[in-house]
Amino acid sequence: MKHLKNIATITLFLGCIQMYSCRNAGNNPSLTDGSHPMIADSKTAITSTESGQVIGYVHRGVYNFKGIPYARAERFMPPTKPEPWEGVRSSRAYGPVCPINVASMILSDELEFAQQHNFWFMKEEECLNLNVWTQALNDGGKRPVMVWLHGGGYTAGSSCELPTYDGENLSLTTDVVVVSVNHRLNVLGFLDLSAIDPKYAASANVGIMDLVAALEWVHNNIENFGGDPANVTIFGQSGGGGKVTTLMYTPSAKGLFHKAIMQSGGGGGFYTKELTRKVGLALLAELGLTTQQLDKINDIPHDELLEAGNRAIAKVNAEGNGRVGWGPCQDGDFIPFQPGDPGAEDLAKDVPLIIGTNQCEFGPSMRDYALVHASEDTIISRLRNQYGDKTEAYVEAFRKAYPNTTLSSDMLDIDVGMRPRALQFATLKSSVPGGAPVYNYLFKWNAPHMEGMFKSMHCMEIAFVFNTVYNNEQYSGGTPEAYALADKISKTWASFARTGDPNAGTLPEWESYTEENGATMILDNTSEMRYHHDQELLEVVSSL
8 A cells, every 4th residue: 555655655746747848848838949958967067166076967058056065053143154065066956045933925816926936945054055047067157147136025944935036047048157055044043132142243243244154165166167256247136135235335345245125125224223123122022031041042942033023013113212123224334334324335336226116016906806897986986095184296296107008907016115215315326426327117007817917026037037937927927028137138138247237238328327317217018218207297206
């Protein structure tokens, strides 16, 4: 009987592989034409790192390496170099990721259909690993390097959380080296214990220290993967955009990257040391520990620690002395500045920047399917609850900004939160005397599924940046238009990584942004440059 069960399990497993292969072969014919077979053996895809040799595999002519350790760490302590290893380390599967509260990440059925979350296996401090995709090894190719910082705020996410994060096709179609990184998050990456014991002086920012360690690994090792350590672009979405911002204000990261891209996130400041220290003390109280018992915190399981930390954050916020959460802290040392402080902008003055948002991001229609095709009267009634006597001005300004809108619900779904913050940061960076150029975009492409429910929601642009629409047609619909736009955007991002200029001949001429010109590239099936197109709308919103 046991033998039969094993046969059934193997049969089911092979059937799943066959279904997966057939589905993806249909999405991308190059997977089935036989010209680029998968190569995974003991001789191919071997290269060296400072810690030892690694072996990956080759798919469609791209070398894939996954789960390479870039650092190691003890709980709440800064990262250090990884332990060297003997022989050749197999690096063909994603490594462990930082523990998160998975239940808090599960979305509605419709949104999980779109996102296709992959919650990988989790192992606390053993999550300091990265992945590399490249077309060649040890060839002196000096390819631009693009280091992806995943979303999920500073609380959740991983380098393999979404299928759109796969770097193979971006490397294949643009000849860049793609790197994605796992690091410590939430309570493990940002718990400030510095007020209790100087041994933990750095604990509030170890999650960002991990990213600096990853960039140091790139600097020291990426030539063996065909990359140029003198031409590194950091790019990230949502919380990953925030990490890009943070690294731009981190002195120890200066010189480890040379260009930056912030997608639907970032541009904000950092928590104050006063507030983060309160969280550390409140967490001890939640655990029933005295300051003399601090080291016992190292033995508490992550889930229990995170729950206590979240309760501590809630208590500190309830005191009304400012808002705090899991994220980097202006500690005066590792992060000495807030954006805009005297001297702060000198750190990344020479770093060209792309920054932008999606047209809808978190529109109410994503959560209420009935709103998607609601009547104009219904939508305006909802708007009155939000904008009161400014509703008519809002509607008029919206119609000027987006004259080709077909759904009344777009008036409700349009993002008026993330875009103003992106424009503020673009204005700050573009006003630095002698600073590098800034390029602003608005991703306007609407997904076709669910009668238009998803629109240009948060995360939608990632598949277009990575040119992975075939990996998640739940988002893209797999339409010819989606594939064409992904080709254009991915090549634009790669051009920026290569030269600091996004103009690759795939889009209209992309002008750099200034506060005066308000230049914004509208990314859609037909892309266009517009200037202050939504200024009046944003002014109505800000006047409330």
